[in-house]
Amino acid sequence: MSKLHIENLSNDLLQKVDLAIAPGEVVCLSGPSGSGKSRLLRAIADVDPHNGQISLGNNLQEAMPGHQWRRQVMLVPAQSAWWYETVGEHFNQPMGQTLKILGFPEEATKWQVSRLSSGEKQRLALIRALSYTPQALLLDEPTANLDADTTSKVEAWLKDEISKQQYPVIWVAHNREQIQRVASRHIEIQGSCLVERELSK
Numbered sequence: 001m002s003k004l005h006i007e008n009l010s011n012d013l014l015q016k017v018d019l020a021i022a023p024g025e026v027v028c029l030s031g032p033s034g035s036g037k038s039r040l041l042r043a044i045a046d047v048d049p050h051n052g053q054i055s056l057g058n059n060l061q062e063a064m065p066g067h068q069w070r071r072q073v074m075l076v077p078a079q080s081a082w083w084y085e086t087v088g089e090h091f092n093q094p095m096g097q098t099l100k101i102l103g104f105p106e107e108a109t110k111w112q113v114s115r116l117s118s119g120e121k122q123r124l125a126l127i128r129a130l131s132y133t134p135q136a137l138l139l140d141e142p143t144a145n146l147d148a149d150t151t152s153k154v155e156a157w158l159k160d161e162i163s164k165q166q167y168p169v170i171w172v173a174h175n176r177e178q179i180q181r182v183a184s185r186h187i188e189i190q191g192s193c194l195v196e197r198e199l200s201k
């Protein structure tokens with residue numbers, strides 16, 4: 001995998017954001033509600049307006065059609081959108097083993113999207129994202145709707161996948177303990193800047 005590089009990014013909330021995320025590195029992003037965490041992820045995914053330069057290895061965001069960029073730099077929003085009737089139609093490859101790891105039966109692919117709970121949607125949106133073999137992950141509060149046991153399961157699975165596939169990752173998290181468990185680095189939004197915080201490891 002390649003390095004995700006954000007240079008001099010600005011939008012109407014943030015100024016001069018510089019961030020380089022190495023393959024396999026998890027940068028946890030925190031900050032007050034409304035400080036612009038989700039919008040930073042959306043800018044990096046090229047769905048929100050911004051200035052500055054973003055690249056994945058030698059590929060520049062501005063030189064690539066948005067849909068192609070987003071296949072590589074995969075955003076998993078806090079509230080996922082679903083467009084087909086059943087779960088399996090959204091996957092780009094069979095994900096049976098992963099479904100099992102995250103506590104779903106194989107028949108979950110046949111489930112109607114309309115019957116999913118918010119926690120099921122959240123886990124299935126992560127599985128869907130990985131089914132597209134991305135090259136970088138932007139995770140917006142990926143365990144926000146999950147109980148403690150399921151959070152542990154999802155964290156362990158994500159950490160394992162990140163280590164195996166060497167994705168560079170930005171992971172929006174509010175919970176201090178979770179940040180300690182999953183982060184390689186912790187960055188906080190303070191005003192219009194990103195500030196590096198120490199991890200007490």
Ligand SMILES: Nc1ncnc2c1ncn2[C@@H]1O[C@H](COP(=O)(O)OP(=O)(O)OP(=O)(O)O)[C@@H](O)[C@H]1O
Nearest residue numbers: 013031032033034035036037038039040048078172
């Ligand atoms: N499309 C948009 N255009 C302009 N402003 C927006 C847009 N979408 C969101 N905002 C505003 O931008 C600010 C930052 O929103 P964002 O969703 O990035 O916050 P956040 O840090 O992720 O917050 P939270 O922790 O509550 O999810 C908010 O004040 C929000 O109302």
